[in-house]
Amino acid sequence: MKVGLFIPCYVNAVYPEVGVASYKLFDYLGIEINYPLNQTCCGQPMANAGFEQKAIPMIKHFDELFESYEYVVAPSASCVAFVKPRTNGKIYEVCEFLHDILKVNKLPGKFPHKVSVHNSCHGVRELHLSSPSELNIPRYSKIKNLLTLIEGVEVFEPEKADECCGFGGMFSIEEPSVSVCMGQDKLANHIATGAEYVTGADSSCLMHLQGVARREKQPIEFIHVVQILAAGL
Amino acid sequence: MNLQQTQWHNATLWMVRKKRDNLAMQIPEWEELRRLASQIKMHTLSHLDRYLVQFTDNAEANGAIVHWAKDADEHNAIVLDILNRHKARKLVKSKSMLTEECHLNPFLEANGIEVVESDLGERILQLMHAAPSHIVMPAIHLKRQEVGKLFEDKLHTEKDNSDPTYLTRAARQHLRNEFLTADASMTGANFAVADTGEIVVCTNEGNADMGTSFAPLHIVSVGIEKMAPNHSALGVFTRLLARSATGQPSTTYTSHYRKPRQGCEMHIVLVDNGRSKTLGNEAHQQALKCIRCGACMNTCPVYRRKGGYAYSYFIPGPIGINLGMLKSPKKYANNVSACSLCYSCNQVCPVQVDLADQIYSWRQQLDSIGKANKIKKIISTGLTCLFTRPRLYNNILKLAPVINHIPRFLIYNRLNGWGKGREMPPFAKESFTQMWKKGKVKK
Amino acid sequence: MSSKDEILAAIRRNIKTTYDLPEIKPEGDGYTDKIKQFTEVSRSVAANVVVLQEGEDLNQCIRALYPEAATVASNLPEITIQTIDPDKVETPHQLNGTMLGIVKGEFGVAENGCVWIPQNVKEKAVYFISEYLVILLNKTNIVNNMHEAYEKLHTYDYGFGVFISGPSKTADIEQALVVGAHGAKGVTTILI
Numbered sequence: 001m002k003v004g005l006f007i008p009c010y011v012n013a014v015y016p017e018v019g020v021a022s023y024k025l026f027d028y029l030g031i032e033i034n035y036p037l038n039q040t041c042c043g044q045p046m047a048n049a050g051f052e053q054k055a056i057p058m059i060k061h062f063d064e065l066f067e068s069y070e071y072v073v074a075p076s077a078s079c080v081a082f083v084k085p086r087t088n089g090k091i092y093e094v095c096e097f098l099h100d101i102l103k104v105n106k107l108p109g110k111f112p113h114k115v116s117v118h119n120s121c122h123g124v125r126e127l128h129l130s131s132p133s134e135l136n137i138p139r140y141s142k143i144k145n146l147l148t149l150i151e152g153v154e155v156f157e158p159e160k161a162d163e164c165c166g167f168g169g170m171f172s173i174e175e176p177s178v179s180v181c182m183g184q185d186k187l188a189n190h191i192a193t194g195a196e197y198v199t200g201a202d203s204s205c206l207m208h209l210q211g212v213a214r215r216e217k218q219p220i221e222f223i224h225v226v227q228i229l230a231a232g233l
Numbered sequence: 234m235n236l237q238q239t240q241w242h243n244a245t246l247w248m249v250r251k252k253r254d255n256l257a258m259q260i261p262e263w264e265e266l267r268r269l270a271s272q273i274k275m276h277t278l279s280h281l282d283r284y285l286v287q288f289t290d291n292a293e294a295n296g297a298i299v300h301w302a303k304d305a306d307e308h309n310a311i312v313l314d315i316l317n318r319h320k321a322r323k324l325v326k327s328k329s330m331l332t333e334e335c336h337l338n339p340f341l342e343a344n345g346i347e348v349v350e351s352d353l354g355e356r357i358l359q360l361m362h363a364a365p366s367h368i369v370m371p372a373i374h375l376k377r378q379e380v381g382k383l384f385e386d387k388l389h390t391e392k393d394n395s396d397p398t399y400l401t402r403a404a405r406q407h408l409r410n411e412f413l414t415a416d417a418s419m420t421g422a423n424f425a426v427a428d429t430g431e432i433v434v435c436t437n438e439g440n441a442d443m444g445t446s447f448a449p450l451h452i453v454s455v456g457i458e459k460m461a462p463n464h465s466a467l468g469v470f471t472r473l474l475a476r477s478a479t480g481q482p483s484t485t486y487t488s489h490y491r492k493p494r495q496g497c498e499m500h501i502v503l504v505d506n507g508r509s510k511t512l513g514n515e516a517h518q519q520a521l522k523c524i525r526c527g528a529c530m531n532t533c534p535v536y537r538r539k540g541g542y543a544y545s546y547f548i549p550g551p552i553g554i555n556l557g558m559l560k561s562p563k564k565y566a567n568n569v570s571a572c573s574l575c576y577s578c579n580q581v582c583p584v585q586v587d588l589a590d591q592i593y594s595w596r597q598q599l600d601s602i603g604k605a606n607k608i609k610k611i612i613s614t615g616l617t618c619l620f621t622r623p624r625l626y627n628n629i630l631k632l633a634p635v636i637n638h639i640p641r642f643l644i645y646n647r648l649n650g651w652g653k654g655r656e657m658p659p660f661a662k663e664s665f666t667q668m669w670k671k672g673k674v675k676k
Numbered sequence: 677m678s679s680k681d682e683i684l685a686a687i688r689r690n691i692k693t694t695y696d697l698p699e700i701k702p703e704g705d706g707y708t709d710k711i712k713q714f715t716e717v718s719r720s721v722a723a724n725v726v727v728l729q730e731g732e733d734l735n736q737c738i739r740a741l742y743p744e745a746a747t748v749a750s751n752l753p754e755i756t757i758q759t760i761d762p763d764k765v766e767t768p769h770q771l772n773g774t775m776l777g778i779v780k781g782e783f784g785v786a787e788n789g790c791v792w793i794p795q796n797v798k799e800k801a802v803y804f805i806s807e808y809l810v811i812l813l814n815k816t817n818i819v820n821n822m823h824e825a826y827e828k829l830h831t832y833d834y835g836f837g838v839f840i841s842g843p844s845k846t847a848d849i850e851q852a853l854v855v856g857a858h859g860a861k862g863v864t865t866i867l868i
Contacts, residue, residue, distance in 0.1 A: 439859025
């Protein structure tokens with residue numbers, strides 16, 4: 001199995017440790033994974049802002065870059081949700097890949113902490129990482145399933161478990177008041193679980209919530225779910 | 234809205250969303266009903282000509298008089314003409330978003346007709362000379378004290394009594410008199426059934442029925458997209474409507490108007506007003522499936538916090554963003570940003586309107602009509618320039634950490650929307666790409 | 677061209693793809709105890725449900741429920757306590773002030789507590805203007821859901837018909853539920 005690693009632009013620059021954790025996980029699981037250089041951005045920020053045309057060259061570049069790979073994985077649900085329908089569909093979010101393709105049922109890590117799972121909109125409603133609260137379908141959560149493999153972790157979900165945190169790409173700067181208000185509400189719900197960490201499959205949401213938390217000087221920490229799954233590796 | 238109002242509005246509408254969830258989860262076949270409802274709507278819309286003709290034939294055979302209006306002006310003229318022929322001076326109305334769309338009330342009032350809204354929320358707003366902020370709960374933005382003050386002034390209720398039961402009873406008394414003295418009644422329609430020629434109206438208050446039970450004239454305003462083929466389709470829609478709208482198993486009254494009351498007249502005005510054009514817009518025609526339940530507003534995290542008045546089109550929330558763009562993209566483009574693309578609206582919609590996808594699609598069209606947000610355009614252009622040049626991108630990645638040392642005031646100012654209420658994330662000392670190149674990832 | 681022709685022409689011009697009508701046969705089990713379900717849902721929407729006991733007198737039963745109702749409107753032959761016959765009023769306005777209306781429902785719907793009432797009086801106003809409403813319903817006539825209800829509707833020839841579930845209500849002031857908006861302030865369904 002030849003797997004390519006896609007590291008979204010902002011993860012690359014701000015959260016490289018998420019990329020490192022992703023690599024370590026696959027390496028531990030015996031998957032041959034490579035990081036093709038010259039990758040940039042999936043194009044989602046421009047597209048959601050109304051400039052999908054500007055994203056097309058990036059998608060094309062993406063396709064060419066990963067052409068020789070059987071699968072592409074990326075630690076970002078939102079980017080994957082954007083790329084998947086616009087390419088041949090072989091891109092997976094890391095949790096999705098571990099859960100559905102590799103069907104991982106054992107991980108060696110320990111993470112003796114309380115974590116509140118952040119169900120990101122695109123992860124839930126586009127990638128189906130968990131059952132959306134709106135639908136009358138059996139309840140499931142791939143992220144929670146994976147977290148149970150880690151020793152010591154206590155998993156919580158905030159009230160309004162899949163309400164948007166208000167990031168929304170350029171929504172966050174075009175509608176800053178409501179975006180911040182949504183972030184504050186979401187953060188309060190996460191804090192109310194008593195968790196020490198907020199975790200999820202989207203660093204973008206976490207970045208937004210972290211921004212709110214730091215401004216409000218809230219002590220809660222943020223960690224990408226892949227970092228928990230790779231604990232101790 | 235101030236912070237307190239925002240919090241109340243948000244919490245209250247979320248409560249309605251939760252009531253909806255609670256009822257939806259009690260129906261095991263819920264998702265199948267949504268699928269069916271969507272398919273029935275798509276079928277009906279794609280055979281709309283046939284169903285409208287069938288409806289008209291049946292309604293006329295039932296003794297109703299059917300009118301056709303191409304636009305709002307024609308609709309309003311028809312209604313006025315019917316009223317004038319009957320020498321009707323007072324019209325009592327039940328809730329109709331279509332007549333809001335057509336600006337019927339001011340038109341009739343300018344022509345000497347007294348118009349009385351009879352839905353409690355609508356009546357409150359009429360007395361305040363204000364517009365609805367939600368399509369199902371029109372006065373949801375108001376606090377009881379505001380209604381108490383208004384009723385004190387207009388209905389002479391007790392001073393400082395803002396108890397909802399007390400105020401509702403006062404309105405009941407006041408409006409009963411209006412029902413009994415009206416010359417004509419008007420309703421909208423939730424559904425118009427083609428194979429029976431009947432109009433179905435759903436209310437909780439009973440105001441549509443009170444109006445039509447007394448006045449000798451009943452006028453129905455109905456958008457052409459409200460057609461339902463038959464009763465079997467109604468079985469699907471009525472199971473979805475109230476559960477989605479307010480979290481009730483059914484509205485209190487689901488009234489079927491087939492024939493005029495004995496000795497009375499029933500007029501049905503079928504209104505196009507842009508709907509036939511929307512039908513030809515394949516990217517956006519699904520907006521015509523909407524059954525006006527308001528569930529997309531209740532779930533929308535942006536609507537809940539901004540309130541209906543933050544939107545420039547008279548219908549707010551996800552469906553309103555789309556309907557406004559269908560009405561006039563240039564005029565209502567400013568609503569398109571009020572969406573974080575969370576897709577919750579798509580999933581609560583009982584007829585599976587692809588609301589968020591449509592908003593996404595409208596965004597793509599903004600630049601071509603000169604309505605793109607300038608800052609977003611500059612950023613998008615800049616990012617495209619960066620991301621289509623991997624070498625430049627890699628160099629920027631190396632330089633990015635420098636930003637961490639820029640003085641705060643240069644970053645956190647009013648030009649930076651992010652800085653409002655949020656800290657910027659610090660850039661990592663080394664990007665993932667640099668780490669990979671230096672062999673720090675693979676060990 | 678008339679507006680009708682113009683609208684129809686515009687529709688025909690704009691329809692590009694056509695879709696079939698789906699077969700409407702949703703899955704879903706019926707209720708094992710329809711009376712129980714009907715009763716529970718009715719109560720949840722503020723309606724009262726009473727089962728007329730074997731040998732119990734209907735008129736006495738209603739009287740006991742509404743002892744103070746001075747004006748009672750009904751056209752039903754089995755009702756003897758009525759003071760107004762809604763079939764005999766000249767105008768519906770004469771029904772204003774009715775304390776209690778007693779009407780007959782044709783069938784109930786277990787899933788949502790609706791009762792189907794095709795107009796069976798001269799003035800339908802009695803269903804709505806009465807301060808309180810009693811609906812008589814044969815307890816063997818309860819269907820599972822709205823699909824079954826609408827199948828049954830075909831057997832009725834009505835000029836007007838209404839599904840009523842409970843008393844009229846509103847939550848237009850601050851979402852605070854108030855029972856008794858414009859229609860009945862209370863509804864009792866008597867299962868016979």
